[in-house]
Amino acid sequence: MNVPLLNVSGATRRFGGLVAVNEVSFEIGPGQVCGLIGPNGAGKSTMFDLITGVRPLSSGSIHFMGRDVTQEPAHSRSPMGMSRTFQIVRLFPGMSVLENVLMGFQPKFPDGVIRSLFGIGRLGGQERDARQRAYEILDFVGLADRAGDRIDELTLGQLRLVDIGRAMAASPRFLMLDEPAAGLNDAETNNLAEMLARLKADGLSMLLVEHDIDFIMNACDKIVVMDRGTKIADDIPARVRTNDAVIAAYIGKRAHDAQH
Amino acid sequence: MPLATKRASVWPVVAVLALGVALPFLLSGGFQLRIAMLIWIFAILSMGFNLLYGYTGQISMGQQGFYAVGAYAFALLQIKLGLSPVLAFAGAVAICAVLGLIVAYPLLRLRTHYLAMATLGFGLILNGVANRWIDFTGGTAGLTVPPLTWGGEALGRTGIYYVVLAIAGVVFLLHDFIARSHVGRALQAIRDDETAAAALGVPVRRYKLRIFVLAAAIAAVAGCCFSVVSLRVDPSLGEFHILVSMLTIAVVGGLGTRFGPLIGAAIVTILPQLLLQFGAAETLIYGAFIVLFLLFIPHGLAGLVENVRWTRKSAAPARTAATNVLEVKG
Numbered sequence: 001m002n003v004p005l006l007n008v009s010g011a012t013r014r015f016g017g018l019v020a021v022n023e024v025s026f027e028i029g030p031g032q033v034c035g036l037i038g039p040n041g042a043g044k045s046t047m048f049d050l051i052t053g054v055r056p057l058s059s060g061s062i063h064f065m066g067r068d069v070t071q072e073p074a075h076s077r078s079p080m081g082m083s084r085t086f087q088i089v090r091l092f093p094g095m096s097v098l099e100n101v102l103m104g105f106q107p108k109f110p111d112g113v114i115r116s117l118f119g120i121g122r123l124g125g126q127e128r129d130a131r132q133r134a135y136e137i138l139d140f141v142g143l144a145d146r147a148g149d150r151i152d153e154l155t156l157g158q159l160r161l162v163d164i165g166r167a168m169a170a171s172p173r174f175l176m177l178d179e180p181a182a183g184l185n186d187a188e189t190n191n192l193a194e195m196l197a198r199l200k201a202d203g204l205s206m207l208l209v210e211h212d213i214d215f216i217m218n219a220c221d222k223i224v225v226m227d228r229g230t231k232i233a234d235d236i237p238a239r240v241r242t243n244d245a246v247i248a249a250y251i252g253k254r255a256h257d258a259q260h
Numbered sequence: 261m262p263l264a265t266k267r268a269s270v271w272p273v274v275a276v277l278a279l280g281v282a283l284p285f286l287l288s289g290g291f292q293l294r295i296a297m298l299i300w301i302f303a304i305l306s307m308g309f310n311l312l313y314g315y316t317g318q319i320s321m322g323q324q325g326f327y328a329v330g331a332y333a334f335a336l337l338q339i340k341l342g343l344s345p346v347l348a349f350a351g352a353v354a355i356c357a358v359l360g361l362i363v364a365y366p367l368l369r370l371r372t373h374y375l376a377m378a379t380l381g382f383g384l385i386l387n388g389v390a391n392r393w394i395d396f397t398g399g400t401a402g403l404t405v406p407p408l409t410w411g412g413e414a415l416g417r418t419g420i421y422y423v424v425l426a427i428a429g430v431v432f433l434l435h436d437f438i439a440r441s442h443v444g445r446a447l448q449a450i451r452d453d454e455t456a457a458a459a460l461g462v463p464v465r466r467y468k469l470r471i472f473v474l475a476a477a478i479a480a481v482a483g484c485c486f487s488v489v490s491l492r493v494d495p496s497l498g499e500f501h502i503l504v505s506m507l508t509i510a511v512v513g514g515l516g517t518r519f520g521p522l523i524g525a526a527i528v529t530i531l532p533q534l535l536l537q538f539g540a541a542e543t544l545i546y547g548a549f550i551v552l553f554l555l556f557i558p559h560g561l562a563g564l565v566e567n568v569r570w571t572r573k574s575a576a577p578a579r580t581a582a583t584n585v586l587e588v589k590g
């Protein structure tokens with residue numbers, strides 16, 4: 001078999017006495033869409049932080065495209081082709097919607113002032129192309145007419161779409177979305193599902209955290225389930241649905257909630 | 261593409277610089293020309309501060325220290341080592357860049373008011389050195405700077421003005437290049453959210469270091485220009501009033517804007533002159549003016565103008581084909 005795109009091996013993260021992620025291992029193959037589910041506090045967002053380097057691991061390792069990136073800082077992982085959104089949208093309030101998406105192209109531009117000045121002849125064209133593509137991405141997520149607006153003029157659902165657009169702008173090999181449907185209305189959620197299906201058809205690998213079970217079941221090739229920091233299942237959607245441990249930890253909890 | 265997606269143009273800056281070239285012909289007398297030079301010098305100093313604080317969100321209350329070190333180094337390299345003004349200028353800027361790196365390395369892990377206090381401490385130390393190390397710095401009396409010469413003769417006031425303008429023009433163009441480019445966006449990203457910036461590939465710490473060094477070097481440039489104009493450096497260069505002027509310029513002109521430093525520098529330099537006729541009430545009126553600014557124009561004058569495009573809705577554009585949006589790599 002090919003080298004997996006992502007290999008998480010024995011990933012552990014402690015916050016003081018709390019083990020937020022406990023010896024979790026899983027793999028994602030090229031072109032695969034993987035779901036990551038689990039009850040609140042299971043450690044899903046922390047797992048995102050470990051994979052992207054936003055937080056260091058307490059132990060374990062992360063390999064991306066066969067390369068050990070465990071010690072790499074966040075800013076050098078994203079140029080390798082990892083791209084993510086945050087559960088609580090983290091856009092840049094001082095920039096317009098378009099400029100936020102443009103930030104996704106950052107690794108493609110020359111690094112720093114001096115290198116940029118040396119490349120100044122090509123920079124104009126590069127900036128124009130980036131703006132054109134950022135605009136197309138905004139069009140793709142349905143926000144082309146908001147390109148020049150300020151972030152605080154958008155609804156939560158629109159902010160999430162800008163965040164996803166910004167992550168897409170980096171032309172990632174691997175896109176990680178943390179609860180992308182949270183705050184979206186039904187129409188927006190359907191739209192998002194359609195967008196993700198198109199990205200998947202284009203061969204993009206993804207890791208999705210989502211509380212909407214139907215959304216996850218439809219979108220994913222496989223699903224990793226976590227509960228209180230530990231991986232309790234790693235299987236295709238149909239079998240995860242009927243997995244006893246999962247039902248007990250997660251779906252059971254939902255059923256339990258629904259009865260009340 | 262609609263207007264909102266267009267990159268800002270360099271032409272307004274070129275127009276302002278052209279006005280700068282014409283200025284000596286429009287002004288009457290040496291006093292007005294001197295005011296014009298002071299405006300450019302304060303604009304240079306404030307552009308460094310604007311890049312550091314306005315764009316990157318890293319406050320430094322020690323810029324007046326670099327300003328003074330730059331001015332002293334420019335004088336001393338000529339007096340003690342006999343360097344030419346051009347070499348002394350390069351040396352002074354290099355010294356401040358290195359000093360900036362030394363200061364930034366330990367300090368930039370600090371944030372907000374901790375960073376403010378630490379950099380303020382740095383400024384105070386330098387000021388103490390300037391005042392007390394009399395053999396080297398001339399103490400409170402300061403040093404006399406040799407005048408610039410051209411063809412064996414001392415350069416006249418207009419000549420000096422053009423030297424200052426040329427230097428200010430380069431700094432202005434650099435400031436504007438950064439502000440309008442992806443580098444400026446990266447800096448703003450650091451200011452707004454360091455974690456998100458890093459996740460998008462911005463090397464946060466490296467950029468902070470670089471911009472601190474650049475701001476220190478720009479302050480040195482302003483200091484050199486001041487010595488060229490005043491022909492004297494003394495400890496007052498590194499004192500509090502320089503810092504206060506810089507902060508006032510930031511408030512009046514607008515932080516994180518392309519023209520804030522220049523607009524602010526013009527107002528902060530000209531306004532006190534206009535208020536002189538009010539005698540003792542001058543300071544009072546000036547202070548009230550600043551407070552009004554803070555209350556009603558918190559983003560400064562440049563902020564008023566430059567953010568217009570944000571409030572103007574872009575015309576609904578035709579939808580473009582979205583199929584080729586993603587270049588998924590293999």
Ligand SMILES: Nc1ncnc2c1ncn2[C@@H]1O[C@H](COP(=O)(O)OP(=O)(O)OP(=O)(O)O)[C@@H](O)[C@H]1O
Nearest residue numbers: 015018020038039040041042043044045046047087
């Ligand atoms: N910075 C932090 N400091 C201390 N504890 C933290 C921190 N971040 C997360 N935790 C804890 O780690 C555990 C896992 O949190 P995490 O946010 O990863 O869960 P999650 O699965 O994403 O939950 P949710 O579904 O609510 O988003 C929780 O108990 C949380 O309180």
Ligand SMILES: [Mg+2]
Nearest residue numbers: 044045046087
């Ligand atoms: Mg979470």
